[in-house]
Amino acid sequence: MLTAPYAQPLTATQAAHLLRRATFGPTPTDIKAFTGLTAAQAVKQLLTEQPTPAPPLDITTGKTYNDLPFVQDGNGRFVTYNKSWWVGLMLNQPPSLLEKMTLFWSNHFAVNQQTVNDYRYMYQYNTLLRQQATGNFKAFVIAITQNPAMLRFLNGNANVVGRANENYGRELQELFTVGTGGGYTEEDVRTSARVLTGWADTGYRNATAGAVGSAFYPVRHDTADKTFSAAYQNTVIKGRSGADAGLAELTDLVDMLLRHPETARFICRRLYRWFINFDITPTVETDFIRPLAEVFVNSNFELKPVLTTLFSSTHFYDSSVQGAIIKSPVDLVVSTVRFFGTTAPDPASGVAAFYQLTNYLYTQTKDQQQNLLDPPDVFGWTAYYDTGYYQQWINSSTLGLRGSFIDAVTNRAVRINGKLLVDALPYLKTLANPGNAVSLVNDVTGALLAVPLTQAQKDFLANTILLNGLPDYEWTDQWNEYIADPGNVGKTMAIQMKINAFLGYLFRMAEYQVS
Structure with a gap:
């Protein structure tokens, strides 16, 4: 049963x-x-x-x-x-x-x-x-x-x-x-x-x-x-x-x-x-x-x-x-920033800051065709009842908008209340061996993706996206230099740029777009 x-x-x-x-x-x-x-x-x-x-x-x-x-x-x-x-x-x-x-x-x-x-x-x-x-x-x-x-x-x-x-x-x-x-x-x-x-x-x-x-x-x-x-x-x-x-x-x-x-x-x-x-x-x-x-x-x-x-x-x-459902706009937008620790300020002590963040996120979901409290009609959103179901979240209009949201939160284009919406460094520091590119890719994809990647996909993410074709030790050296001097803007930016490129690519993968 x-x-x-x-x-x-x-x-x-x-x-x-x-x-x-x-x-x-x-x-x-x-x-x-x-x-x-x-x-x-x-x-x-x-x-x-x-x-x-x-x-x-x-x-x-x-x-x-x-x-x-x-x-x-x-x-x-x-x-x-x-x-x-x-x-x-x-x-x-x-x-x-x-x-x-x-x-x-x-x-x-x-x-x-x-x-x-x-x-x-x-x-x-x-x-x-x-x-x-x-x-x-x-x-x-x-x-x-x-x-x-x-x-x-x-x-x-x-x-x-x-x-x-x-x-x-x-x-x-x-x-x-x-x-x-x-x-x-x-x-x-x-x-x-x-x-x-x-x-x-x-x-x-x-x-x-x-x-x-x-x-x-x-x-x-x-x-x-x-x-x-x-x-x-x-x-x-x-x-x-x-x-x-x-x-x-x-x-x-x-x-x-x-x-x-x-x-x-x-x-x-x-x-x-x-x-x-x-x-x-x-x-x-x-x-x-x-x-x-x-x-x-x-x-x-x-x-x-x-x-x-x-x-x-x-x-x-x-x-x-697992991985059988395409993420709705609300799922995609909220889950992406939640994972990396973004929270809404307490409106009782900062209502303007609260709405600055939440209105940005709400607008992203609306633009991607899931307008909260405004489903198109009495049937609800088409992705929950019509032929094709969740596939309807992805169309010629929304595909680009989903990508634009990912770009905005991973290339440092959006900073709300003085904070990045996706700041991966605090999370990476909790991993067992973030200074090893292969280990980092395994841990991050294991936590973020609903379906496992093939070894070839992981190798591509590590070698081509994160390392940009450089030897493994280049990442290890950069990470160790950052950990030794986290207040150094140049060393921090060097790490963030590589991580952001990695996450930007990862978030656009089909395996991330499903739940």
Whole structure:
């Protein structure tokens, strides 16, 4: 069984693989800490509850803004602050699944700022995603249905008795729970819309009050019984009236959707494609997806048992799935600088410095076609659902932009808050024998790459890229001279130039572009 627990202690390679998939890239310290743990121990640590992050701050006031009345002329900058703030959380994350799962749900329950057009709504939406990220899926679906950003994005706020709007009722089934293979009918879509009548968002773009939320209006609700098709065992949701009718019928609807056998499988397939491999073979469907879905159902739709099974499985650590995923722009950008110790400053003591770094990184991900909190549509980013999957991150436009980012951080072109984004020297000093070019290449590629290089590739990196055709002792002598006199600018630059050329080449290799 592919879901059988992996029982051996994790090697450094396996620990790095787990952390690449579960976080936005490991640091050398993370890899060392997870090496030797069992998979179960490692996953338990990744699922440890995290504290609620401090909200983003306005650079001009140093204070929060998402809890204040809407500011029309601040909408643009506050949108950017929200997105950059999230990048800061990714960059500074401990070894935790939280941020990766928050991004997963922002793609699954997709909402975009461009349509919603109220930065406070999007902050509340992001807050909900992280609160529910590894909790109970039933509670999550109920909460996201009432979320003001979702109500506005999919027109739930316009869904009233006599004029039912089917948008959310359709996507709730097709994209959020059952999937496209559930056999439900167009009448089921219309009926679910009737169940959902009466909900609306509150506080939209309100310039006089800070509170945003949602409310149920009984007068707008369809109080008749709702009968579904055989796909849902001809379930009848009893019509209700009064203030509690909306939540009661919504709960009945979600219970019905979760009883459909395809719902658990659909969610497990999406998790599999996000964390393991886009290719769901018949064997994977039978021996991984179906058993994982049983775990989901048997745990009353708690997400932690599913994630524990997934990340603890023998299949997850199989070499065939390592390197199977092309890094998303967010993965590429954040993991590249995280590995070498770049962290975001504490915004409470330096909000301008915080945004200078995080906005640069956010802009890189946006330019590479992964705009946080702005997926293209309700389907999310195409790389997670369309034919070709992760390969869609690489196209004629983004390939050059990925390369430009790599060049910028490895050729000393970008220095933010007085610091390089990739300063490899502190890391190299921790290696066993950094003065030996062959040993250095082995250690660095072993830590940074998801798939091993051939000996010919390593020889090329050492002899042609790092040594530039010179004898091995040239690097050894230069390194030793630098270590003996680290304050000497000339000796430091000589080492940095060679290391930067090496990393610039390495980061452009296909083996680095995959996870």
